[in-house]
Amino acid sequence: MSVTTSSPSSTSLGDFLKSRRTRLDPASFGFSGRRRTPGLRREEVAQRANISPTWYTWLEQGRGGAPSASVLERIAGALMLTHTEREHLFMLGLGRPPEVRYRAVNDVHPRLQRFLDSLPSSPAIIKNPVWDVIAWNRAAAVVLTDYGALPPDGRNILRFLFGHAEVRAKQHDWESVARFVVGAFRADVARAGLVSEAGELVEELSSVSPEFAALWRENDLHNHADGGVKRLQHPVLGAIELEYSAFAVDGRPDLGMIVYTPLDDDIAARIKTLADSATLAAPAAAAAMPE
Template identity: 75%
Template sequence: MSSQAIQTLGDFLRSRRTRLDPASFGFTGRRRTPGLRREEVAQRASISATWYTWLEQGRGGAPSPEVLERLSSALMLTDTEREHLFILGLGRPPEVRYRAVEGVSPRLQRVLDGFGTSPAIVKTATWNVVAWNRAAAVVLTDYGTLPPGERNVLRFLFGNPEVRAKQHNWEGVARFVVGTFRADVARTGIASEVSGLVDELCRNSPDFARMWHENHVLGHSDGENVKRLLHPVFGPIDMEYSLFGVDGRPDLGMIVYTPLDTDLIRRIREATG
């Protein structure tokens, strides 16, 4: 770390420390300055008070990711502040923290709904679909009719004959999904969280077991970015798809499918009312 970066880290730590209310953490006594004392932050972070003092003074060197995590917790940092702390301390953002998600904010749902005739979904790193718009329910799957635990793309693809039959090239689609799923698991550090799902799919689907053990890793941009379906109502359809990150939630991804045919757009508009 450069001396300027070390000093910037110290300034940030001090600013976050002085905004905290000592009484809310059970610390008492008269104080000449606002916020927690340095030794109190060190106590909460389980690090040496001397070293924490050096960090604020720009003399502590580069802390480890483990220490930065403890300081983030001790100082009650927001996700944005935690990311900033890691960039100051290590020159990179922290690893993604996976969170189980039940749904999305009303604001994000309004974004999905605003796509109109373009099916759009939000998925987790475990490929659970947690939000969708009306066009997605009509063209892809009516997720609202399913229990939350069954709204998983991998379970659909490898365990649902109707979903399999709708794929123009099931083998290619399945191989792409498994490769990108493996990459998402590694990127978000959730191998333990998905081990049960992987074991279940390997037991129930020889195809999944075969593809999973091939160890292919793919990015979302590695495919042709066109989804082809043999839809039971609309017939053969082609849609371009794009993946977008969700602000502040690196464990979520929004996929938007854009119909390539004006007649299909009209029919989706009629079906969605």
């Protein structure tokens, strides 16, 4: 077997593995015996990761070539790495982040909710890969929908767009909006590896909306991250224009945030006034999450 010489990236990988290994408490994993250095031994990490001790030793020494993604996943589990540490491990080992792992957890950290709430005149929402809205601010509740008045399974953006006549009536150009949303939804579920999981929603929408079924068959793709302008006919505010931008949520690759910024200062002030005075349903469940 040929063994490659070490490179700066492989050496960095080895240093990172060693630093994570030496911080772990052997007793908490059932390992005993006297030790000259802190943390787990190399063979103990290899045992926990179900890989060869020799192979793991080579990785720490910067030898043996690039590990596979499955090996890195097992090592990440063996070393009890956090999400951020796991991502760093993949960058060092393979030069790319790990593939997105979808977590069906429909809540957000209170810090993120507080950020949404700090935007008094800009509607802002957070959605999961299948486009369920899981967090929002007061501006979103008065401009888009009072999501708190709906059950969790009723907060899906595609169900709104294709199943509610009042939502359709608010759109300046419903056909263009629908085409874009379906293409962006398709891209999101594919990126998250959730094509099969989204199948039930796709079947439901196809059965109730021939327009959705036709758009889905077109197989178009769109990118929400490009941003744009959303035009609405609001029952109180009248015709309004909102510039939207999409953002990733750090540490939560399964979530996306969309912020709608009014293009007119007067509209911004009126949204804030409306949000301040409105009687809304209970806020998102995120507020109950532990700090």
